[in-house]
Amino acid sequence: MAQKPIFVTQPYMPPLAEFLPYLEEIWQNRVLTNGGPFHQQLEQALADYLGVKHIALFANGTLALVTALQALRINGEVITTPYSFVATAHSLLWNGIKPVFVDIDPVSLNLDPAKIEAAITPQTTAIMPVHCYGRPCDVDAIQKIADNYNLRVIYDAAHAFGVKDEQGSILSHGDLSVLSFHATKVFNTFEGGAIVCPDAKTKQRIDHLKNFGFVDETTVVAAGINGKMSEVNAAFGLLQLKHIDAALGRRKEIDTVYRRELTSVRGITCLESVAGVQPNHAYFPVLVSANYPLTRDQLYARFRERNVMVRRYFYPLISDFPMYRGLPSAQRSNLAVAAGAADRVLCLPIYPDMSDADQQRVIDIIREPFSEEPAPAQAADAVL
Numbered sequence: 225m226a227q228k229p230i231f232v233t234q235p236y237m238p239p240l241a242e243f244l245p246y247l248e249e250i251w252q253n254r255v256l257t258n259g260g261p262f263h264q265q266l267e268q269a270l271a272d273y274l275g276v277k278h279i280a281l282f283a284n285g286t287l288a289l290v291t292a293l294q295a296l297r298i299n300g301e302v303i304t305t306p307y308s309f310v311a312t313a314h315s316l317l318w319n320g321i322k323p324v325f326v327d328i329d330p331v332s333l334n335l336d337p338a339k340i341e342a343a344i345t346p347q348t349t350a351i352m353p354v355h356c357y358g359r360p361c362d363v364d365a366i367q368k369i370a371d372n373y374n375l376r377v378i379y380d381a382a383h384a385f386g387v388k389d390e391q392g393s394i395l396s397h398g399d400l401s402v403l404s405f406h407a408t409k410v411f412n413t414f415e416g417g418a419i420v421c422p423d424a425k426t427k428q429r430i431d432h433l434k435n436f437g438f439v440d441e442t443t444v445v446a447a448g449i450n451g452k453m454s455e456v457n458a459a460f461g462l463l464q465l466k467h468i469d470a471a472l473g474r475r476k477e478i479d480t481v482y483r484r485e486l487t488s489v490r491g492i493t494c495l496e497s498v499a500g501v502q503p504n505h506a507y508f509p510v511l512v513s514a515n516y517p518l519t520r521d522q523l524y525a526r527f528r529e530r531n532v533m534v535r536r537y538f539y540p541l542i543s544d545f546p547m548y549r550g551l552p553s554a555q556r557s558n559l560a561v562a563a564g565a566a567d568r569v570l571c572l573p574i575y576p577d578m579s580d581a582d583q584q585r586v587i588d589i590i591r592e593p594f595s596e597e598p599a600p601a602q603a604a605d606a607v608l
């Protein structure tokens with residue numbers, strides 16, 4: 225009989241009984257959306273929790289990315305990473321902006337600052353890096369380049385909820401940072417997202433843009449969109465915040481066990497923890513090398529046979545999708561490190577409710593091929 229499936233992630237769900245009072249309040253008030261009381265409370269609570277100045281909630285992370293670019297009036301060309309979820313580059317296309325892909329750093333798997341300058345042209349207006357898997361970009365190097373060339377920096381921080389570096393929240397870097405609160409993320413509001421911004425004026429522009437451009441009943445200042453988060457989602461976020469530290473704590477335990485059990489496995493590389501960073505353990509990526517007994521895709525297939533739904537985030541590269549692959553910067557020769565990572569990566573299951581037994585199942589599958597290897601040649605000689 226097939227064992228029960230284990231997914232790459234599962235959303236954390238607080239006890240339903242704790243959510244009912246929030247729903248009762250919504251039923252009572254009949255305020256469902258358009259910046260209601262839970263929306264306002266969640267913005268403040270998140271700004272406090274994350275240690276950031278201003279936060280504007282959105283219906284999802286993709287709308288937040290699209291709006292962030294609008295808020296800063298970005299156009300022309302934007303330098304970004306091919307090693308991410310498609311939404312990163314799609315947000316550029318939705319704004320009529322040309323993505324320019326730059327290769328990633330082999331250790332961080334984030335945009336490689338050393339390769340950014342060569343991709344800057346007179347049309348470049350901004351850089352959109354991604355804190356991939358919640359692991360911080362080289363924010364200082366990126367800011368230096370942005371300052372030298374007068375470029376804006378919008379971080380796709382979809383994975384980086386709660387991550388801190390030595391200067392505080394990772395979300396405080398650049399001009400804007402965008403979060404996702406999708407079901408698969410560390411902090412979820414079913415669907416949801418946010419823009420983190422440093423000043424009240426920018427926050428006000430973002431708030432107008434996410435509400436069709438309305439300033440008041442009769443004034444529309446921009447061709448805005450409907451990006452608002454509903455009261456149900458915001459209420460769920462408030463409840464989630466009460467549980468977030470416990471959820472992050474459990475993720476840390478799972479991360480620690482994977483590292484302990486997998487570091488010595490030949491051909492499996494865990495991404496190094498970054499010094500001075502408080503991580504969120506959003507993902508557990510490993511890189512499968514040629515000296516592992518199976519190829520990455522053979523291991524992936526074996527997991528599937530065992531009903532363990534590991535994922536190859538981020539394969540294929542964004543630059544390999546049809547709407548991008550014609551771009552000069554999308555050529556694989558320009559993106560060798562990213563292509564190598566995409567061909568080797570597997571994201572293992574990690575989520576707060578994952579049991580120790582389920583984690584052991586994952587570890588056993590990775591170790592299994594070693595017991596199937598033919599005995600080493602010396603051993604055979606000894607018998608003769």
Ligand code: T4K
Pocket residue numbers: 231232233234235284285286287308309311312354380382383403404405406407408416417533535537
């Ligand atoms: N930028 C970056 C860097 C991103 O990673 C993302 C989203 C965005 C921007 C855009 O933010 P949003 O607009 O989504 O807020 C998932 C997510 O749909 C996507 O949000 C996420 N990145 C991406 C990395 O992963 P899929 O296609 O892998 O999702 P799916 O449905 O296969 O879910 C993965 C597993 O999670 C399932 O096997 C089971 C579990 N799951 C999923 C859902 C939706 C649940 O247990 N419950 C659920 O409701 O894209």
